[in-house]
Amino acid sequence: MSVERRKFLKLAGLTAIGVAGGLSAKALAQEAGLVDTAAATVGDTAETPSSPLRAKRWAMVIDVKKCREAGNCTECQKACHLVHNVPEFDNPKDEVKWIWREPFGNAFHDQEHEHLPEDVKHTMTPVLCNHCDNPPCVRVCPTQATWKREQDGIVMMDWHRCIGCRYCVAACPYGSRSFNWRDPRPHIKKIQADFPTRTRGVVEKCTFCEERLVRGQLPACVTACKAGAMKIGDLEDPDSEVRKLLAERFSVRRKPALGTQPEVYYVL
Amino acid sequence: MLEHALRGDKRYWSWVIALMAVMGAGVLFYLRQYNVGLGITGLGRDITWGFYIAQFTFMVGVAASAVMVVLPYYLHNYKAFGKITILGEFVAIGSVIVCMTFIFVDMGQPFRIVNVFLYPTPHSMMFWDTVALGGYLVLNIIISHVTLGAERKSIAPPTWIKPIIILSIPWAISIHTVTAFLYAGLAARPFWMTAILAPRFLASAFSAGPALLILVCFILRRFTKFDAGREPIQKVAQIVTYAMAVNLFFVGMEFFTVLYSNIPEHMSHFQYLFLGLEGADNLVPWMWVSVILGIVSLGMLTVPETRQNDQTLILACVMLFVSLWIDKGLGLIIAGFIPNPLHHVVDYVPTIPELGISFAIYAMGLLIITGLYKIALSVRKQLG
Ligand code: SF4
Ligand code: SF4
Numbered sequence: 001m002s003v004e005r006r007k008f009l010k011l012a013g014l015t016a017i018g019v020a021g022g023l024s025a026k027a028l029a030q031e032a033g034l035v036d037t038a039a040a041t042v043g044d045t046a047e048t049p050s051s052p053l054r055a056k057r058w059a060m061v062i063d064v065k066k067c068r069e070a071g072n073c074t075e076c077q078k079a080c081h082l083v084h085n086v087p088e089f090d091n092p093k094d095e096v097k098w099i100w101r102e103p104f105g106n107a108f109h110d111q112e113h114e115h116l117p118e119d120v121k122h123t124m125t126p127v128l129c130n131h132c133d134n135p136p137c138v139r140v141c142p143t144q145a146t147w148k149r150e151q152d153g154i155v156m157m158d159w160h161r162c163i164g165c166r167y168c169v170a171a172c173p174y175g176s177r178s179f180n181w182r183d184p185r186p187h188i189k190k191i192q193a194d195f196p197t198r199t200r201g202v203v204e205k206c207t208f209c210e211e212r213l214v215r216g217q218l219p220a221c222v223t224a225c226k227a228g229a230m231k232i233g234d235l236e237d238p239d240s241e242v243r244k245l246l247a248e249r250f251s252v253r254r255k256p257a258l259g260t261q262p263e264v265y266y267v268l
Numbered sequence: 269m270l271e272h273a274l275r276g277d278k279r280y281w282s283w284v285i286a287l288m289a290v291m292g293a294g295v296l297f298y299l300r301q302y303n304v305g306l307g308i309t310g311l312g313r314d315i316t317w318g319f320y321i322a323q324f325t326f327m328v329g330v331a332a333s334a335v336m337v338v339l340p341y342y343l344h345n346y347k348a349f350g351k352i353t354i355l356g357e358f359v360a361i362g363s364v365i366v367c368m369t370f371i372f373v374d375m376g377q378p379f380r381i382v383n384v385f386l387y388p389t390p391h392s393m394m395f396w397d398t399v400a401l402g403g404y405l406v407l408n409i410i411i412s413h414v415t416l417g418a419e420r421k422s423i424a425p426p427t428w429i430k431p432i433i434i435l436s437i438p439w440a441i442s443i444h445t446v447t448a449f450l451y452a453g454l455a456a457r458p459f460w461m462t463a464i465l466a467p468r469f470l471a472s473a474f475s476a477g478p479a480l481l482i483l484v485c486f487i488l489r490r491f492t493k494f495d496a497g498r499e500p501i502q503k504v505a506q507i508v509t510y511a512m513a514v515n516l517f518f519v520g521m522e523f524f525t526v527l528y529s530n531i532p533e534h535m536s537h538f539q540y541l542f543l544g545l546e547g548a549d550n551l552v553p554w555m556w557v558s559v560i561l562g563i564v565s566l567g568m569l570t571v572p573e574t575r576q577n578d579q580t581l582i583l584a585c586v587m588l589f590v591s592l593w594i595d596k597g598l599g600l601i602i603a604g605f606i607p608n609p610l611h612h613v614v615d616y617v618p619t620i621p622e623l624g625i626s627f628a629i630y631a632m633g634l635l636i637i638t639g640l641y642k643i644a645l646s647v648r649k650q651l652g
Contacts, residue, residue, distance in 0.1 A: 165374070
């Protein structure tokens, strides 16, 4: 990974702040009637872009109990897929997913047993890319189109470099990556102007909303979750919300035995 | 030398035209895939590699198997293989090109494939596989060109080619080893995560490839004036026998480890292949056919009477080849994805366009091998 490209991406990020903040761009897009801006739809219009949110190591804690109590809703998925122009296909074969829900037994296959409390069994668990510390997807990619950011540990994707070999899909033990089997654009309900759409033939996945963090906003799923079940924060900061939750409650990670060091934690 | 490929009788040209027709149909299917995307294949979110990658994997083995005639001839000076060594090398050239084409058609963004060279990534096995395959192709082209050129002039090949030939031997082993590493290093796919995958690949390659070579020799004897002779064919048949015995032994090891340890994550893939899993059972009959053909062909090859009889030898080679093709070209890759990492079971069937493109790639490989054989045999005919 060249330093140059990182610098460039940072620069691109900064430009994005400018664009997102610039009223003209928003107004133009809205006027065109084609799009509405991402921020408005996840209910944080009031949140004016402020200084970037930073962390040495971003991590997420999902309180599955709260998901259950909120009736296993799908707000996180809706918000994420909307702001990131994730296409919707009506057949599961071509599906693209960044965050979605799985029955507990599918998300935690190795930790399921028949005498689990009924409500745990029926919990729909939100799953997404775990932004592993030791990501096999990065290890296998032949073009470095997917890489782990040094500054905050986010596992990133470069859709312009990806050759679509799907080696990373084979290597991810969590099924977190999606491939664009067909042109996604006609299947996007409402295109958001401030986030790129993808082309067919490339892989994509959750990026912890790095484009929002840099604008000082929380990830779309975190903002959208009315139950407050999803928290993101700095794992290296002992006072962060995620660290406190991990210190107080019992937590699990998906497939810990594989040594990928997932940075999405679940409290039950 | 190329002009030899452009002269031939009616039978030669009908064969060439038939292959070209299949290739033409494949190009049409590919254009469609290129415009619509890989969505027109049977692949999807859960099964992301299928028929193309499986054919690639199988053909890497066929390419690597050339070493089974190159090694005895050059290293042990086993003269009887003199006539067929070049045939083995040509099969290798054709197979490697087939492999590369299968990879190419499997890419979501085929023309970005140069990125593999623009951003060389030593921690990716795919990078090393590209290097290994590309290198092997170059080695075989150089070797066959130089040795055949020398033969045409009735002189001994230059001495500088010897080290290159020696290098091609471990290189052949490496292409199939690295291809196995593509899969064997993935913790996400327990079906492939076995240290014996590379040895298994080699054993199956060293039986399937030489079995194909035997069949090719019989085809050439029937349709051309070329006769490989009895001794080399029988020798290759022995090689096939031993390699197949080792291969079946290795497969047995896999079964033992998985079934005795009883780890569900590992067992489920075998269950899918041989019994069916949650209603997904497309491959079950195929796999059983593969097992039966494999065992029966090994039996026929082991018994001297059936191995030494041309008719039964041909039958055994066909059965063995089909058995190993099913095992690698159908079962191995797909079963790695079923069930998926979230334990959902989704079955896979290749689509017509997918098969059309695959047949076309095989036709291209046959065309290349036909052309190369034509050249080699014409050169030899001229020499009398
Ligand atoms: S969850 Fe999968 S895609 Fe995400 S970092 Fe880990 S291995 Fe990569
Ligand atoms: S599909 Fe793209 S991101 Fe994934 S391994 Fe291949 S090139 Fe890398």
